[in-house]
Amino acid sequence: MNKRPSSASMPTSLKRDYVPSADDVLVGWAQQGDTEAFEQLVFRHRDKIYARAMLMMRNEEEALDLSQEAWVKSWQRLHQFQGDSSFATWMTRIVINLCLDQIRRQKKTRSESIEQLEEDAGGVERQMPVEIINPTEGLEKTELRSRIDEAMSKLTDAHRAVLIMHEFDGLQYKEIADRIGISIGTVMSRLFYARRRLASLLQSLRRERTE
């Protein structure tokens, strides 16, 4: 890292103005080894990357650790970034992959919940009501956001991961299947289960707060 040039060693006439510069400009400078440009990128996107890790892991300590790891990985792989997607999207993919790796490691050390094992076998799906009514009607934006967060925290890692990748990262079924290493059918099944569970949790939360 120290071998790379930083703007501190540049002549004053070449001093870069980081704050107003666009992401792609900062990425270009960072690719040349400019750590101050990289720091600016971290500053801009740190909350989004941390939020994604937090959504996936539901643990502040792990989310902090994985989000920082994602920044280190991106610095190391910055030369691979070709600008096919936005820098934020590229970063989000890195942190999601790290979270998936972490979840896989954790699954090895602890047995999955009975609920998930049943769901994978199709048991819970058959027991749940098919009906999904709109559980978000008449809610304030802030309250709805808070309830969605609370409901998502009650999903299993496997269901939450699929839901996040689909709803917030906009990935297609096949992309999710490839990245997690499961079949498209399992993605569809997990997504459907996650949505029904989420709808059910949102309804329960609404009932709890109105009573």
Place this chain on the structure above:
Amino acid sequence: MKTETCLEIQAYVDGELDASRRATVEHLCATDPEARQLSEGLAALRSAVRAHEPEFQVPETREFYWSQIQRRMSAASAAAPVTVAGSAWTQWMRWLVPLAGAAAVVSLLTLPSREGQATATLASMSPTPAYAAPASSIIYRSDTDGVTVHWIN
């Protein structure tokens, strides 16, 4: 409703179906109230979730967060394989080590055949009585050359 039908309706809502399957689901939703309710419920939930992504903020100051990343970057850099200069040395070692090994093997294999040659060279030297060598070895010493050879049989 069968699970397969539910998943097909979900795929329709997510825009994952081709034209013919899409038309089939649209017909189903138009004729079956249960299918229509599921489709509308999934669509409403989907847009509500997408529009209300939970937000979190890094629970540390910018400076502290960045300092931790910097420390990790430095550690990762230090742990990385040696760069340019190291690579050249590694390339050399890749050739030198096997060559040195091969040379050692050849030397060992040809040692008996060199015995005569060694004797001829050593003929200019004289056994030295100053050192009590084991019975199975001979010591040659050349005072003029300042060399001592310990020959072990």
